[in-house]
Amino acid sequence: MARLLEGKPIAEKIKEGIRQEVELLKNKPVLASIMVGENAGSATYVKSQTKIAQDLGIEYRLQQLSGDTSEAALIEFIQKLNADRSVNGIIIQMPLPAAIDYKKMSQFILPEKDVEGMHPANIGKIVFGKAKILPCTAAAVMELLNASGADLYGREVVIVGHSEIVGKPLSLLLLDKFATVTVAHIGTSKAGKLEEHVRRAEVLIVAVGKAGLIKGEWIKEGAIVIDVGINRVGEKLVGDVEFEAAEKRASAITPVPGGVGPLTVTMLMRNLVEAAKLQQ
Numbered sequence: 001m002a003r004l005l006e007g008k009p010i011a012e013k014i015k016e017g018i019r020q021e022v023e024l025l026k027n028k029p030v031l032a033s034i035m036v037g038e039n040a041g042s043a044t045y046v047k048s049q050t051k052i053a054q055d056l057g058i059e060y061r062l063q064q065l066s067g068d069t070s071e072a073a074l075i076e077f078i079q080k081l082n083a084d085r086s087v088n089g090i091i092i093q094m095p096l097p098a099a100i101d102y103k104k105m106s107q108f109i110l111p112e113k114d115v116e117g118m119h120p121a122n123i124g125k126i127v128f129g130k131a132k133i134l135p136c137t138a139a140a141v142m143e144l145l146n147a148s149g150a151d152l153y154g155r156e157v158v159i160v161g162h163s164e165i166v167g168k169p170l171s172l173l174l175l176d177k178f179a180t181v182t183v184a185h186i187g188t189s190k191a192g193k194l195e196e197h198v199r200r201a202e203v204l205i206v207a208v209g210k211a212g213l214i215k216g217e218w219i220k221e222g223a224i225v226i227d228v229g230i231n232r233v234g235e236k237l238v239g240d241v242e243f244e245a246a247e248k249r250a251s252a253i254t255p256v257p258g259g260v261g262p263l264t265v266t267m268l269m270r271n272l273v274e275a276a277k278l279q280q
C-alpha cells in the first residue's frame, strides 16, 4: 500500500520558514488581491488566502472592483498598484468577467510583483534555472516530490497535461533535476498512447481535470503519483487518477483533496515574501 503524500504537514513546515522571513523584513509584506465582480468560488479562495496571510504576518489587501470594469480600467488599476511602493505582490482572482482576458491582464503586473509566477519574464527565467518566483502549483508539486524523497536524476517522469500553469513549467523544473521528462496531453490521448506512457512512469504527475482518466492498473509498481486534478463527482472531490486501485501499486501517492491543494496557497505566500525581499 502506498505512502500518503499529504500537503498539509509540508505546508506547515514551509509556513514556519515564511514566518521567520517575514520577521526579518523591514516592513510587513503586502499582497494586493484584485477581484472583479462577485463570484462565490473566488470569494472562498479570498477567504482562505486572507486567513493564511494573517497567520503568516502578511497584509492581504482585497481590491474589489465592480463587475462592469473594462480592460482599460483594470490595466490602469494594475499600474497604480505597480507604482505603489507599499504593495509587494499582486494577484488577479479568477474567474474574471467574460469581457476581460486574464492572460492579457496578468502581463501588466510588474514581473517583480507577479507572485503567481506567470509573467513571461518569470516563466522565461525557469528556462535558465534562475527563477526565484515559480508558478504556485508547479512549485507545490516540486515540494511534494522533494518530500517523497525521490531521487529524480535519470528517472522516467511522465506529466499528463501541458497547461501553462502546471505541465509546461513543471517539465522545465524537472529537466533541471536531470529527470527524463515526457509530457503527455490531449494529442497523446487522441493518438491512443496515454496508457503506454503512463505505464512506464516511475514518477507520474497528472494535471488534467478529468475524473478517472488514469486507470489504477496503469500505474507502474512502486511509482510515485502526484495527482493535481480536482473534480467534483456528486458530493465528493476526486483527482484524475483512480485512487483506490492506484494506491495498491504506487509507493507514494497524493490524496485528493489534501495533496497538492494545501501547498498551492503556501507557495503564493512564499513567492510574496521572495518578492518583498527582492524589492527591499
Ligand code: NDP
Pocket (backbone or CB within 6 Å): 137, 160, 161, 162, 163, 164, 165, 166, 167, 184, 185, 186, 187, 188, 189, 194, 207, 208, 209, 210, 213, 228, 229, 230, 231, 260, 261, 262, 264
Ligand atoms: P487546463 O485545462 O489548463 O489543462 C488541462 C490539460 O490537460 C491541458 O494540457 C489539456 O490539453 C490536457 N488534457 C485534456 N484532456 C486530456 C486527455 N483526455 N488526455 C490527456 N490530456 C488531456 O487545466 P489546469 O492545468 O489549470 O488544471 C488541471 C487540473 O488541476 C484541474 O482539475 C484543476 O482544477 C487542477 N488544479 C489544481 C490545483 C491545486 O491547487 N490542487 C491548482 C491548479 C489546478 P488541451 O489544452 O490541449 O486540451
